Structures are given as C-alpha cells and as structure tokens.
Amino acid sequence: MQNLPLRRLRPEDPPEAFPDPARALREPDGLLAVGGDLSPERLLYAYAHGIFPWYDAGLPILLWSPDPRAVFLPDALHVSRSLGRRMRRGGYQIRFDTAFDEVMAGCAGPRPQYPEGGTWINPEMKQAYVRLHHLGYAHSVELWQDGVLAGGLYGVAVGRVFFGESMFSRVTDASKVVLVTLMRHLQRWGYAFMDCQVQSGHLESMGSVPVPRPDFLNMLATLCIEPVSGHAWRPEP
Numbered sequence: 001m002q003n004l005p006l007r008r009l010r011p012e013d014p015p016e017a018f019p020d021p022a023r024a025l026r027e028p029d030g031l032l033a034v035g036g037d038l039s040p041e042r043l044l045y046a047y048a049h050g051i052f053p054w055y056d057a058g059l060p061i062l063l064w065s066p067d068p069r070a071v072f073l074p075d076a077l078h079v080s081r082s083l084g085r086r087m088r089r090g091g092y093q094i095r096f097d098t099a100f101d102e103v104m105a106g107c108a109g110p111r112p113q114y115p116e117g118g119t120w121i122n123p124e125m126k127q128a129y130v131r132l133h134h135l136g137y138a139h140s141v142e143l144w145q146d147g148v149l150a151g152g153l154y155g156v157a158v159g160r161v162f163f164g165e166s167m168f169s170r171v172t173d174a175s176k177v178v179l180v181t182l183m184r185h186l187q188r189w190g191y192a193f194m195d196c197q198v199q200s201g202h203l204e205s206m207g208s209v210p211v212p213r214p215d216f217l218n219m220l221a222t223l224c225i226e227p228v229s230g231h232a233w234r235p236e237p
Contacts, residue, residue: 009036009063015045021065021213029198030066037061038128040135047158048224050217052165052197057122067213070199072164074187078207079180086173087180093144094181096233100133101126103140103152107166121166129165132156139233141182143174150174153182155194157232159224162186163195179206189230192223 007019013036024032032051036042038061046052046063055062079087108121132138139162142152151174153167162182167175186194196203199210211219 006031007033009033009061011035011037015039015041018046018049018051018063021050021217024065024067024213030064031062032065033063034060036063038124040128040131040137043128043132043156044137044158047156047161047163048220050213050220052163053125054120056120057124064197065213066198068199068210069213069216070196070203070208071211071216072183072194072196072203072206072208074183074191074193076207076209077180077183078205083173083176083180087177091145092150092174092177094178094235095142095144096235097133097139099142099149099152100138100140100154101130102149103142103154103168104129104166106149106152106168106170107154109168129154129156141178143178145171145174151178153178157191157228160190160192160226160228161195161220161223162191162193164197176206185232185236188236189232190228191232192219 006025007023009017019033021032024030038053043053050069051063051065053061054064104121104126108126129138133140137158138154138156140152140154143150150171151167151169153164153175155162155164167178169175183194196208199208
C-alpha cells in the first residue's frame with residue numbers, strides 16, 4: 001500500500017470520502033489525503049475516524065492519520081513537583097469557552113518552527129474551528145492572570161474523546177497548568193482519553209503514551225458514539 005498515490009478529495013465529495021487510514025504514508029508519517037474542505041461534517045467524520053487536517057497557508061489541505069498516536073489517559077498524567085507547587089500557589093483563574101477566538105489567536109502566535117511569523121493555524125483553519133465551536137464541538141480552556149489571557153488550549157470533543165489541537169503560554173507553565181486542569185475535568189466528565197496526535201518529548205514527560213493506529217481506531221469506533229456522563233465544559237472546583 002505504501003506506493004499507492006495519495007487520494008485527492010474534492011469539496012463536493014461526501015464527508016466520509018476518506019481512504020482507509022492504513023493507506024497513510026510512512027514518510028511523511030501519516031499523510032493520508034489531499035484536498036477536500038473544512039466543513040463541520042467532514043471534520044467531525046475525520047476526527048471520529050482518526051484523521052485531522054494540518055497544512056500551511058496557501059497550500060492544499062493535507063489530512064493525516066499518523067501511527068502511533070500520542071494519547072493522554074486521564075489517570076496517567078504526570079505532574080512534576082514544581083508544577084504541582086505552581087498550581088497550589090494559585091494566582092490564576094481557569095475558564096472554559098469564554099475566549100475561543102483569542103485562544104486560537106494565541107496558538108497561532110510566533111513559533112520556533114515558523115521564524116518568519118507563519119503558522120499552520122491559517123484564516124481558513126480558524127474559521128473552520130470557530131464554526132465547530134459555535135456548534136458545540138470545539139472548546140477552549142483558558143488561564144487568566146490579572147485579567148489577562150496568559151495561556152490556553154483548544155480542541156474538538158467527539159463522544160468520549162477530546163482531540164487536542166494546540167496550546168500556548170504567555171507566562172511560565174501556563175499551558176501545563178491548563179493541560180493538567182483539563183485532564184482532571186475530562187476524567188470527572190467521563191471522557192476516556194485525550195488525543196495529542198503526535199508524540200513529543202514534552203508530551204511524553206507529562207505522561208502521554210503511544211497507541212498503535214489500529215488500536216487507536218478501534219477505540220474511536222466505540223468511544224466517539226458514546227455520550228459523556230458528566231456536565232462537560234463547566235468549570236468545577
């Protein structure tokens with residue numbers, strides 16, 4: 001399958017017109033298809049089947065399903081002593097879904113891999129996820145300090161799985177505090193895990209584990225159609 005050409009999607013193709021993720025390339029890891037659109041229907045189908053968009057502005061939409069996937073299990077998160085002390089010290093407020101657009105803007109800020117100021121969170125991507133937010137699927141978690149947005153993350157919730165997309169910090173450890181707080185809430189609400197897409201040293205240090213793509217897809221097949229049991233996306237003590 002490795003030598004098969006990439007599937008090219010058209011905007012008029014039905015939302016489910018994706019190839020089998022097993023056809024994804026090994027290099028670059030997980031590249032599955034090109035084109036299509038970012039309609040809510042296509043994005044929600046994609047997430048529920050282990051696929052997500054990631055591409056630079058001005059280029060065709062690229063759709064990915066890497067192997068393995070990085071996953072955070074709610075009860076396996078590692079909180080370092082220093083981070084635990086930072087959280088106990090407080091001095092900040094966590095909010096949910098009060099500044100989705102601003103969180104996306106923060107995540108689209110300057111990154112080392114984009115020295116000229118570019119970002120993969122281009123206007124088309126931002127518009128697509130804002131639509132998902134208004135439909136109740138995309139959510140933001142925000143850390144506010146002295147009335148200023150100091151860090152946050154956003155992602156997409158489908159069934160009992162939260163698909164993390166990006167996070168940012170404007171003060172030390174803000175994104176880590178947001179991540180830990182979110183994971184604790186996800187556990188209370190009945191979510192099974194958080195998908196982080198691709199493993200990194202930073203994610204691994206906080207407890208993410210690699211899950212082979214076949215196992216990941218099998219998990220999604222059940223969990224993405226199950227409702228959460230708790231009152232999700234409301235801050236709790």
